[in-house]
Amino acid sequence: MKTALCTAVSLTALALTSISVDAMSLRLGHGDKSTTFSDLSLVNGSPDNGICARRYADDFTVKKHPNSLAEQRSFTTYEGHEIKMPHVSGSLETGLYSVENEYIITFPDTTQINPVRFQLMATGTIGETQSTGVCSDATYRGLIAMTLMKKTQLQ
């Protein structure tokens, strides 16, 4: 389950490579991206009931998947997630960027059939290898950090 999220975020990375709109790879750079979550809770701030941590507690690295169709904003992960990216946006200022993306994630876990809508809002400074922000899947929320790993395959 946790991988689902990773996927989502990595998609941030992946997705953005071939579309001209504001994307994480465009801002953060091309390559594998390490993603970590913290301060996980329910969306109303109540303590996690355990599921949240199961989904997002572990760090993961996003990598390019050969079956992903970036030009259609449709992505497949090695863990079996199906991810679509219905909305991407962001802003660019002198030396800065912001990203606001939305993903629809279908988890490989058959006990969870319904897709989840995942929001990502992040900021960063141009030329640096880390972007930080917040994320929510409408049930759980938290802080998120994505770090570009040097010397990995271009995506």
Add this chain to the structure above:
Amino acid sequence: MKKLLCAAASLGAIAYLSSMALADDHSLGTDNETVTFSDLTLADGTPDDGTCAKRYGTGYKTADHPDTSSKEAQKTTSEGHDIIISSTGGTIGDGILSIENEYEIIFPNDEHKETIDVKMFATGLIGSGTASGVFSDGTCRGKVTIQSAQQ
């Protein structure tokens, strides 16, 4: 929820938040926050030549402006800044929010009283009372953290 909304509101997202019927009118105009800066460099990422440390080396704590009735659009600080919130924007998500604001700031240690346009992108967890992100004035850039004074 109120605290972070207040923080966002004082940052200038007032119109937006008020329209969501989530904000407490009573607290919107009176809430203030502590703003701190870090990782200062020139806008292209090269080391600071001193300009940025002079402007942002110390943060500030906002206060309602004494000379205006539109408290939400104009602020002063305990350090002597003069701040106009010239543009606001942002998104409220499920438990998370983003802020995109633009300010016109006159810094207290600038003898020429030059107005500096500062753009800020920040994100936060609703109710946490804290938002963090990045800022740039075209010359300097860095990280910024906003803490609600009500915390």
